[in-house]
Amino acid sequence: MAILPLGASAQGILDPQGPVAVGERQILFNSLGIMLAIVIPTIVAILAVGFWYRASNSRARYLPDFNHSGRLEVLVWSIPLMTVLLVGGVAWLGAHELDPGKALPARMKPVTIQVVSLDWKWLFIYPDEGIASVNQLTIPVGRPVSFEVTSAGVMNSFFVPQLGGQIYAMSGMLTHLQLQADHAGTYRGMSAQFSGDGFADMHFDVDAVDAGSFARWVEAARNEGSALDAGTYTYLTKPSAGIAPVTYRAVTPGLFDRIVAAEMNHEEICTRTSMRER
Numbered sequence: 001m002a003i004l005p006l007g008a009s010a011q012g013i014l015d016p017q018g019p020v021a022v023g024e025r026q027i028l029f030n031s032l033g034i035m036l037a038i039v040i041p042t043i044v045a046i047l048a049v050g051f052w053y054r055a056s057n058s059r060a061r062y063l064p065d066f067n068h069s070g071r072l073e074v075l076v077w078s079i080p081l082m083t084v085l086l087v088g089g090v091a092w093l094g095a096h097e098l099d100p101g102k103a104l105p106a107r108m109k110p111v112t113i114q115v116v117s118l119d120w121k122w123l124f125i126y127p128d129e130g131i132a133s134v135n136q137l138t139i140p141v142g143r144p145v146s147f148e149v150t151s152a153g154v155m156n157s158f159f160v161p162q163l164g165g166q167i168y169a170m171s172g173m174l175t176h177l178q179l180q181a182d183h184a185g186t187y188r189g190m191s192a193q194f195s196g197d198g199f200a201d202m203h204f205d206v207d208a209v210d211a212g213s214f215a216r217w218v219e220a221a222r223n224e225g226s227a228l229d230a231g232t233y234t235y236l237t238k239p240s241a242g243i244a245p246v247t248y249r250a251v252t253p254g255l256f257d258r259i260v261a262a263e264m265n266h267e268e269i270c271t272r273t274s275m276r277e278r
Contacts, residue, residue, distance in 0.1 A: 012161045012162070013025060013028070013161050013162075013164075015162055016162060016163075016164065017162045017163060017181055017182060017183050017185065017187060017208070018162070018163040018164055018179060018180045018181050018182050019104065019164075019180055019182065020098055020104070020163065020164030020165050020178070020179055020180065021161070021162055021163050021164030021165075022164075023094065023097065023098050023164070024094075024098060024164045024165075026094075027090060027091065027094040027098075030090045031087050031090055031091070034083060034086045034087050034090065035083065035087065038079060038080075038083050098164070098165075100165055100167050100175070100176060100177045100178065101176040101177075101178070102178060103144070103146075103178060104144040104178050104179075104180055106143065106144045106180070108142075108143050108144070110143070110144040110145060110146040110178070111126070111128070111139060111140060111143060111144070111145045111146065112126070112127055112128055112145075112146050112148065113125070113126055113137070113139070113145055113146070113147050113148070114126075114127060114147075114148045114150075114256040115147050115148065115149040115150070115158055115169065116150055116151065116152050116169075116256070116259055117149075117150075117151040117152065117153065117156035117158070117169040117191065117195075117202075118151075118152050118153060118236055118237060119153050119154070119195070119196065119198060119237075119238075119239040119240070120191075120195065120196065120197075120198030120199060120201055120202040120239065120240070120241045121134055121135050121202065121236070121240065121241075121243045122134065122135055122137075122158075122189070122191075122202070122204050123152075123236060124136070124137050125228070125251055125255070125256050126218070127251070127256070129218045129221075129222075130222070130250055130251060131218060131221040131222055131247060131248060131249060131250070131251065132228045132247070132248040132251045133221070133245065133246065133247045133248065134236065134243060134245060134246050134247075135203075135204040135205075135243055135244070135245045135246075136204060136205065136207075136245035136246070136247065137189060137204055137205070137206045137207070138206075138207045138209060138214060138217050139181060139206065139207070139208055139209075139214070140208070140209065140210065140211050140214040141181050141182065141183065141184050141208050141209060141210055141211075142180070142181075142182060143180065143211070144178060144179070144180045145178070145179050145180060145181075146176070146177075146178055147167070147176065147177040147178070147179065148174055148175075148176060148256070149167055149168075149169045149174070149175045149176070149177060150169055150170065150171070150172075150173060150174050150175070150256075150259060150260045151169040151170050151171045151173075152171065152237055152259055153171065153195075153237075154171070154195050154196065155168060155169065155170050155171070155193055155195070156168070156169040156191045156193045156195050156202070157169065157191055157192035157193035158177065158189075158191070159189065159190055159191065159192040160179065160187055160188070160189040160190075160206055161187075161188065161190075162187045162188070163179045163180070163181055163187060163206065164179060165177050165178075165179055166192055168193065172260070172261070173260075174260050181206070181208035183208065184208050184209060184210060185208055186205050186206065186207050186208075187205070187206040187208065188203060188205065188206070189203060189204045189205065189206050190202065190203040190204075191203070196239075197241070198239065198240070198241030198242075200241075201241040201242045201243075202241075204245070205245075220247075221247040221248070221249060222249050222250075223249065224247070224249060225246065225247050225248050225249050226248060226249070227248060227249055227250040227251070227252070228248040228250065228251045228252065228255065229252045230252065230255075232248070233252075233255060233259075
């Protein structure tokens with residue numbers, strides 16, 4: 001009980017800040033309630049049986065020849081069967097309702113963000129805005145965000161606990177995740193998949209801001225920093241940890257698609273990008 005207040009104040013799945021996270025928490029609570037409806041009576045029954053059949057209770061009947069009871073069999077098997085059906089039903093319905101690739105209901109067009117996991121940092125490309133950032137994710141409040149996730153190295157897991165959803169980033173593959181922040185704030189993002197020595201530093205802040213602040217951030221990013229071209233990307237692919245957040249004012253067209261291309265190594269990406277620029 002003393003630990004509960006500490007857990008409630010932490011930035012985690014029990015403090016949702018978006019519709020996906022709220023739905024996932026509800027699935028957790030529903031599953032917990034169903035299981036407690038079984039666990040609590042079972043614990044009470046164990047204590048009651050032990051108390052009733054104690055040696056000093058002369059009213060308890062001793063039946064040494066008892067070997068079968070149809071009623072007990074029905075009771076013993078029906079309870080776990082109902083548990084499996086109820087918990088499985090909740091998980092099945094929730095998995096379809098919160099499908100990572102399913103678009104969130106909204107009147108506004110989603111913000112598309114392309115995510116690349118590197119050793120040991122996160123690269124975020126905003127294709128519609130023409131900018132990019134490393135270890136810094138800024139999104140508008142109340143507007144869906146459509147993530148396209150891949151990896152330029154080993155497998156990682158993209159996870160923002162308070163916004164919900166966890167999706168794997170895999171080399172040569174593209175996964176999708178739909179999230180939304182309902183409240184302004186800074187939320188912790190991380191990798192939930194161990195990926196080597198720099199894993200502990202592979203985290204980032206998600207800044208959820210209003211539409212005006214988001215537009216100003218985009219404009220500021222377009223007017224400062226360097227461009228994310230072939231040479232910059234090659235530098236980013238080198239293993240490094242604890243990288244400070246940085247933005248890029250422009251992105252070479254088609255870079256993300258070439259990163260996703262199956263089994264394309266860094267040298268091939270740089271060569272093809274340079275040839276296209278020429």
